[in-house]
Amino acid sequence: MAEIVAAALTSHAPLITGKPDIARPEQRERLYAGFHELGRRLAAARPELIVMFVNDHLQNFPYSNLPAFCIGLADEYDAPSAGGGTFMRIPPRKLRGDRDVALALLEAGLEAGFDFAYSYEIESWDELSVPLHFLTPNGDVPIVPVYTNCAAPPLPRLRRCHEMGAFVGAFLRGNARVRRVALVASGGISHWVGTPETGRINPEWDQRVLDHIARADIEPLLKLTHAEIERDGGNGGQEIRNWVALLGAVPGWKGEPLAYEPVAEWITGCATVWVHP
Amino acid sequence: MTPAVSYPLNKVLTAVARQHAMKPALTDEDLVGHTLSDAERAALKTGDIDALYRLGANPYLIRRVFRARFKI
Numbered sequence: 307m308a309e310i311v312a313a314a315l316t317s318h319a320p321l322i323t324g325k326p327d328i329a330r331p332e333q334r335e336r337l338y339a340g341f342h343e344l345g346r347r348l349a350a351a352r353p354e355l356i357v358m359f360v361n362d363h364l365q366n367f368p369y370s371n372l373p374a375f376c377i378g379l380a381d382e383y384d385a386p387s388a389g390g391g392t393f394m395r396i397p398p399r400k401l402r403g404d405r406d407v408a409l410a411l412l413e414a415g416l417e418a419g420f421d422f423a424y425s426y427e428i429e430s431w432d433e434l435s436v437p438l439h440f441l442t443p444n445g446d447v448p449i450v451p452v453y454t455n456c457a458a459p460p461l462p463r464l465r466r467c468h469e470m471g472a473f474v475g476a477f478l479r480g481n482a483r484v485r486r487v488a489l490v491a492s493g494g495i496s497h498w499v500g501t502p503e504t505g506r507i508n509p510e511w512d513q514r515v516l517d518h519i520a521r522a523d524i525e526p527l528l529k530l531t532h533a534e535i536e537r538d539g540g541n542g543g544q545e546i547r548n549w550v551a552l553l554g555a556v557p558g559w560k561g562e563p564l565a566y567e568p569v570a571e572w573i574t575g576c577a578t579v580w581v582h583p
Numbered sequence: 584m585t586p587a588v589s590y591p592l593n594k595v596l597t598a599v600a601r602q603h604a605m606k607p608a609l610t611d612e613d614l615v616g617h618t619l620s621d622a623e624r625a626a627l628k629t630g631d632i633d634a635l636y637r638l639g640a641n642p643y644l645i646r647r648v649f650r651a652r653f654k655i
Contacts, residue, residue: 389603500642
């Protein structure tokens with residue numbers, strides 16, 4: 307049976323790596339230090355597999371086909387592709403998938419009433435590429451991504467995301483294919499992207515989210531509506547669904563924020579959080 | 584409440600975004616084969632990001648394609 311040996315929450319934004327020079331140096335270095343510390347702890351936990359709770363940005367799932375939840379069944383993932391890498395200034399690379407585990411998760415989900423979609427080909431954007439650039443620089447740990455629609459409303463409720471994550475956690479703990487699994491969720495915290503308010507960040511809301519996670523007091527987050535998140539966290543804030551899903555997989559675990567920086571130049575309230583029992 | 588969505592607008596923008604192309608405005612050539620209203624066509628051809636948002640383009644796609652139009 308598998309053990310969840312590590313869990314981490316991070317923000318993602320293409321500018322974190324794409325334009326490091328435009329951020330204030332002290333903010334950039336504090337955030338990078340948070341990412342590097344997460345990477346150090348993750349490596350020390352020696353995971354055989356990383357399950358990633360992430361979201362697409364209409365790169366893979368367009369309006370003609372938009373799953374609420376989708377499991378990646380690919381043998382490998384562009385993280386990033388050559389095209390995306392140019393913008394994010396990350397060298398293109400392929401990350402191995404683990405189809406055996408992903409397929410077993412998909413089948414178990416369908417059996418249990420979680421009607422996941424699935425995809426054999428995913429081109430990641432910043433949701434995988436940016437955090438894994440810091441967390442697994444060698445790209446030597448296979449991944450299974452679980453995508454949640456956070457970008458094209460209507461979106462799944464946060465409580466359902468939490469339930470989905472709880473299912474994934476229970477599945478992994480009962481899975482004999484791997485022994486040591488890490489969980490990483492990326493997205494958020496507040497940011498307004500592509501809207502007339504682009505560039506706005508709400509540090510107070512971000513702090514509230516982080517405080518709830520630090521106390522393992524998740525219930526108030528599960529009650530947030532789409533409209534409330536849109537008002538206080540922006541359209542980018544909807545990505546906390548990924549964080550909530552991960553927290554569902556590790557009930558009672560608490561978050562230790564390693565870095566929080568509202569980086570105006572990257573238009574994102576950026577955080578790195580270690581999650582532990 | 585679900586915001587207004589224009590499927591034709593998002594279809595055009597997705598096609599451009601998937602080429603990893605960023606443009607200040609789209610051209611007639613970009614719009615060939617797409618059925619768009621006059622207002623949608625005008626917003627795409629002038630890169631009017633506020634109008635695109637009002638007309639139901641997804642903000643992530645607006646940002647991706649018309650990056651140069653944003654102040655930040």
